[in-house]
Amino acid sequence: MKVLVIGSGGREHAIVWKLGFSRKVDRIYCAPGNGGIGGQARCVDIKADNIKALADFAAKRKIHLTVVGPEAPLAMGIVDEFQRRKLKIFGPDKAATQLESSKVFAKEFMRRHHIPTAPFKVFTTSAEAIGFCKSVQYPTVIKADGLAAGKGAVIAKDEKQAVRVIEDMMERRLFGEAGASIVVESFLRGxxxxxxxxxxxxxxxxxxxxxxxxxxxxxxxxxxxxxxxxxxxxxxxxxxxxxxxxxxxxxxxxxxxxxxxxxxxxxxxxxxxxxxxxxxxxxxxxxxxxxxxxxxxxxxxxxxxxxxxxxxxxxxxxFGKLNWRREAAACVVMASKGYPGKYSTGAKITGLEDVRDNNCFVFHAGTSRQGARIVTSGGRVLGVMGMDKNLKLALNRAYRQVSRIRFEGAMYRRDIGSRPGQPVKI
Ligand SMILES: Nc1ncnc2c1ncn2[C@@H]1O[C@H](COP(=O)(O)OP(=O)(O)O)[C@@H](O)[C@H]1O
Ligand SMILES: [Mg+2]
The missing domain is CATH 3.30.470.20 (ATP-grasp fold, B domain)
Known part of the structure; x- marks a missing residue:
C-alpha cells in the first residue's frame, strides 16, 4: 500500500516512522517533509496548504491513504476535497474541524451536549466583554475564537489585564479575525x-x-x-x-x-x-x-x-483494543536559540549519526538537507525520543542522545518529565 503524509514537523516524522513498521505499507511519501523524514519516506515538494496539488498527486500516484498532520489544511477543507474526488484521507472534514478552529463553536457544542468544561460566556463586542470582566473572579481566562498559533488563550490575573487583553484581541485585532469573537471562561485548577x-x-x-x-x-x-x-x-x-x-x-x-x-x-x-x-x-x-x-x-x-x-x-x-508496551517514552525538543521569538537558521547539525540506540529515535522538525549536511531551518529543530522500562530511564536515554547532538545555539529544557504530578503554576 502507498501512503502520503502531509506536513513537515516532528509530528509528521513520528507518523511516517510508525507507518514504516506496518506490514501493509510498502511506500511512504511525505509532502513536503523535512531534512530527516527522507530517511523513512520520499519527500515530495508540495506545501501542506496546496490542496489541489496534493489531491492531484494522490490521484496520479494511486495513494491508498493520505494522512493529514497539521490543522491548517484540515481547516481549509482538504478532507472535503479528497472525499469529493474519492481519495481516502485520514482526518476530520472542514465542518468537524471547527471544534479546533473555533473556540466559540467548541464551547457552545460542549454546552449543548453536557460535556464538562469551564463555565463561559461568548462576546462579540469589546464593551460587553469589558463590562462582564468587572464581575468575574480572577484569575480568569480569555480566549480568541479563531486559530491564533497557540497565543490566543490568556490567563488574566486581574481586571486591568483582562481589559487590555480584550482590547488587544477585539479592538487592535492582534490575531486578526480570530479575535472578532472571544470566550471568557472560569479558571480551572488541577x-x-x-x-x-x-x-x-x-x-x-x-x-x-x-x-x-x-x-x-x-x-x-x-x-x-x-x-x-x-x-x-x-x-x-x-x-x-x-x-x-x-x-x-x-x-x-x-x-x-x-x-x-x-x-x-x-x-x-x-x-x-x-x-x-x-x-x-x-x-x-x-x-x-x-x-x-x-x-x-x-x-x-x-x-x-x-x-x-x-x-x-x-x-x-x-478493531479490538489498542495494545501498548508497558514502558515509558519521553521526547526532548532541541530548539534554535531565541525560539519562540526570533532565531537564526542554517546551522550545521552534527552527532545525528551517533544515534545507534534501538530505544531512541531523533524526530526531525525544523531541519533541511543541504547535500550531505543537515542544517537547522526552524524554531523547533529536533525531538529526541527515548523509551525504556520507566520514565526515569526513558529520560536518561533521551538526554544521553541530546548531549551527543550539536548545532550552534541549540537549546532545550533539562526538566522534561521530571515533575510529573506537580500542579501547573501560573
Ligand atoms: N479554563 C482554564 N483554566 C485554567 N487554565 C486554562 C484554562 N483554559 C486554558 N488554560 C491554560 O491555557 C493553555 C492554552 O489554552 P487552550 O485552550 O489550550 O488554547 P490554545 O492551545 O489554543 O492556546 C492551556 O494549555 C492551559 O494551560
Ligand atoms: Mg492548547
Missing part, C-alpha cells in the same frame, strides 16, 4: 493532561495519556512555545480515570457530533484539566499533538496504518 484518540464517526479509541511542556525554559518559565517536550504515559491518569474520560468526554463528543450530522473521522485530541470535580475540557484539537505524539507512537504496538484505515472505513468497532 493537572493538565492530553488525551488523543482515533475516531471513525461512531467509535472512538483513546491512546495513552501524555503531558507536554509548553514554556520555553526550565521550571515552566518563559514564553509559551509549540511544546518543548512530552512524556507518556502519565502516572496520575489510571484506568479508572481513562474510563471516566471516555464515558463523560470522548464518547459524548463523538455522539454529539454524529447527532448534529458530523461524521468525525480522524484524531480527536482533548486537552483536559483534572479538577477536584472531575476531568474538564480546556480545548479540542483535531490532529495529533506535537510533540506529544512523538512520545505516544513509540509505545503503540498496533499497526498504525491498519488503525487509520479502520477509522477511515468506519470499522473501529471491530
Amino acid at each position: 493537572q493538565e493532561v492530553s488525551i488523543m484518540a482515533v475516531a471513525d464517526g461512531t467509535t472512538i479509541l483513546p491512546l495513552l495519556p501524555s503531558q507536554d511542556h509548553k514554556q520555553a525554559y526550565d521550571g515552566d518559565r518563559g514564553p509559551n512555545t509549540g511544546g518543548m517536550g512530552a512524556y507518556c504515559p502519565v502516572g496520575f491518569v489510571d484506568a479508572d480515570m481513562m474510563e471516566r474520560i471516555n464515558e463523560h468526554i470522548l464518547q459524548p463528543t463523538i455522539n454529539g457530533l454524529a447527532s448534529e450530522g458530523v461524521n468525525y473521522r480522524g484524531v480527536l485530541y482533548a486537552g483536559l484539566m483534572l479538577t477536584d470535580t472531575g476531568p474538564k475540557v480546556l480545548e479540542f484539537n483535531c490532529r495529533f499533538g506535537d510533540p506529544e505524539i512523538q512520545a505516544v507512537m513509540p509505545l503503540l504496538q498496533n499497526d498504525l496504518f491498519e488503525l487509520m484505515m479502520a477509522a477511515v472505513n468506519h470499522k473501529l468497532s471491530s
Whole structure:
C-alpha cells in the first residue's frame, strides 16, 4: 500500500516512522517533509496548504491513504476535497474541524451536549466583554475564537489585564479575525493532561495519556512555545480515570457530533484539566499533538496504518483494543536559540549519526538537507525520543542522545518529565 503524509514537523516524522513498521505499507511519501523524514519516506515538494496539488498527486500516484498532520489544511477543507474526488484521507472534514478552529463553536457544542468544561460566556463586542470582566473572579481566562498559533488563550490575573487583553484581541485585532469573537471562561485548577484518540464517526479509541511542556525554559518559565517536550504515559491518569474520560468526554463528543450530522473521522485530541470535580475540557484539537505524539507512537504496538484505515472505513468497532508496551517514552525538543521569538537558521547539525540506540529515535522538525549536511531551518529543530522500562530511564536515554547532538545555539529544557504530578503554576 502507498501512503502520503502531509506536513513537515516532528509530528509528521513520528507518523511516517510508525507507518514504516506496518506490514501493509510498502511506500511512504511525505509532502513536503523535512531534512530527516527522507530517511523513512520520499519527500515530495508540495506545501501542506496546496490542496489541489496534493489531491492531484494522490490521484496520479494511486495513494491508498493520505494522512493529514497539521490543522491548517484540515481547516481549509482538504478532507472535503479528497472525499469529493474519492481519495481516502485520514482526518476530520472542514465542518468537524471547527471544534479546533473555533473556540466559540467548541464551547457552545460542549454546552449543548453536557460535556464538562469551564463555565463561559461568548462576546462579540469589546464593551460587553469589558463590562462582564468587572464581575468575574480572577484569575480568569480569555480566549480568541479563531486559530491564533497557540497565543490566543490568556490567563488574566486581574481586571486591568483582562481589559487590555480584550482590547488587544477585539479592538487592535492582534490575531486578526480570530479575535472578532472571544470566550471568557472560569479558571480551572488541577493537572493538565492530553488525551488523543482515533475516531471513525461512531467509535472512538483513546491512546495513552501524555503531558507536554509548553514554556520555553526550565521550571515552566518563559514564553509559551509549540511544546518543548512530552512524556507518556502519565502516572496520575489510571484506568479508572481513562474510563471516566471516555464515558463523560470522548464518547459524548463523538455522539454529539454524529447527532448534529458530523461524521468525525480522524484524531480527536482533548486537552483536559483534572479538577477536584472531575476531568474538564480546556480545548479540542483535531490532529495529533506535537510533540506529544512523538512520545505516544513509540509505545503503540498496533499497526498504525491498519488503525487509520479502520477509522477511515468506519470499522473501529471491530478493531479490538489498542495494545501498548508497558514502558515509558519521553521526547526532548532541541530548539534554535531565541525560539519562540526570533532565531537564526542554517546551522550545521552534527552527532545525528551517533544515534545507534534501538530505544531512541531523533524526530526531525525544523531541519533541511543541504547535500550531505543537515542544517537547522526552524524554531523547533529536533525531538529526541527515548523509551525504556520507566520514565526515569526513558529520560536518561533521551538526554544521553541530546548531549551527543550539536548545532550552534541549540537549546532545550533539562526538566522534561521530571515533575510529573506537580500542579501547573501560573
Ligand atoms: N479554563 C482554564 N483554566 C485554567 N487554565 C486554562 C484554562 N483554559 C486554558 N488554560 C491554560 O491555557 C493553555 C492554552 O489554552 P487552550 O485552550 O489550550 O488554547 P490554545 O492551545 O489554543 O492556546 C492551556 O494549555 C492551559 O494551560
Ligand atoms: Mg492548547
